Amino acid sequence: xTVTAPDATPxxxxxxxxxxxxxxxxxxxxxxxxxxxxxxxxxxxxxxxxELLINPAYVPSCSINPVLSCGSVMVTPQAxxxxxxxxxxxxxxxxxxxVTGVLAVTKVSLPQWYWAGLAVGSLLGVVFVHWLIWxxxxxxxxxxxxxMVVWAxxxxxxxxxxxIALRPLAGNAVARVVHQWRWSLVALxxxxxxxxxxxxxxxxxxxxx
Numbered sequence: 001x002t003v004t005a006p007d008a009t010p011x012x013x014x015x016x017x018x019x020x021x022x023x024x025x026x027x028x029x030x031x032x033x034x035x036x037x038x039x040x041x042x043x044x045x046x047x048x049x050x051e052l053l054i055n056p057a058y059v060p061s062c063s064i065n066p067v068l069s070c071g072s073v074m075v076t077p078q079a080x081x082x083x084x085x086x087x088x089x090x091x092x093x094x095x096x097x098x099v100t101g102v103l104a105v106t107k108v109s110l111p112q113w114y115w116a117g118l119a120v121g122s123l124l125g126v127v128f129v130h131w132l133i134w135x136x137x138x139x140x141x142x143x144x145x146x147x148m149v150v151w152a153x154x155x156x157x158x159x160x161x162x163x164i165a166l167r168p169l170a171g172n173a174v175a176r177v178v179h180q181w182r183w184s185l186v187a188l189x190x191x192x193x194x195x196x197x198x199x200x201x202x203x204x205x206x207x208x209x
Contacts, residue, residue, distance in 0.1 A: 020109030021167070027160050032101025034157040035094050041149040042090025048146075049074055049085050062145045067201045072142035078135045086132075090150055093125060097157065112168070119165035122158035129154045133193070137200045151193070156186055 023031075048060040052074055062070035073079055079086055100118060103110060129151050136143055159182050169175040198205060 019112065021112055021115055021164060022107075022109055023104045023164055025105070027164060028101060028104030030160050031097060031157065032105055034153040034160075035097030035099075035101045038090060038150050038153045038157075039094035039098055041146045042087040042094055045070070045074075045087035045144070045146045046085060046091060049079075049087065064145070065204075067143055067204050068145050069142045070144040070146060073136065073140055073144040073147065076135075076140050078132065078140065089128075093121065096121075112165070115161065115165040119158070119162045122154070122161045125154050126158050133196075137196060143197065143201075152190075155189055159183070159186055 048062065048070060051058045052060065052071065060070040060074065062068070063072070074085075082089075096118070100110070132147065133151060136147070163179060163182065166175060166179075170179075
């Protein structure tokens, strides 16, 4: 039995030009799932923010303890970097991802330039996510569980979308090596993030042992 990883499309199916791109079913499903999960998290955060604006005494459902506390994060300037709540960016961005996933699952071939644009957008999302991670860990000192869901889907989403967008470079040795090790790098990223969270809040975690 052969297991097909996301974006493991045969080389023969990979376009050399900017024409329509055929996406493997595994990649299409992952894009749809990542978009749906990210959209749900962003939408829920937006609802929680509205409730907090209506009632400052409201305790968000994701405020679990002193460390896992959406409420502590929502009231900070970082939570509205561009003058409006950050989750609104997530709603718009992940809506595009969901539509893309639906089209890919239904075998609608999108042009190479579209996937390249989505890859650039995903890269910007990755940069923004890492800024938020740094702010949450070392400035705000609290973690938003719903935000962490967005972090968790953004990086793998970028990997899958980039794999599709960069297919014309399949013959490049460097691109081939990066593509081969992409999921190992994602696993390393998750490991590093978990370790950073454990170390940063160890004083609190240790009280739970």
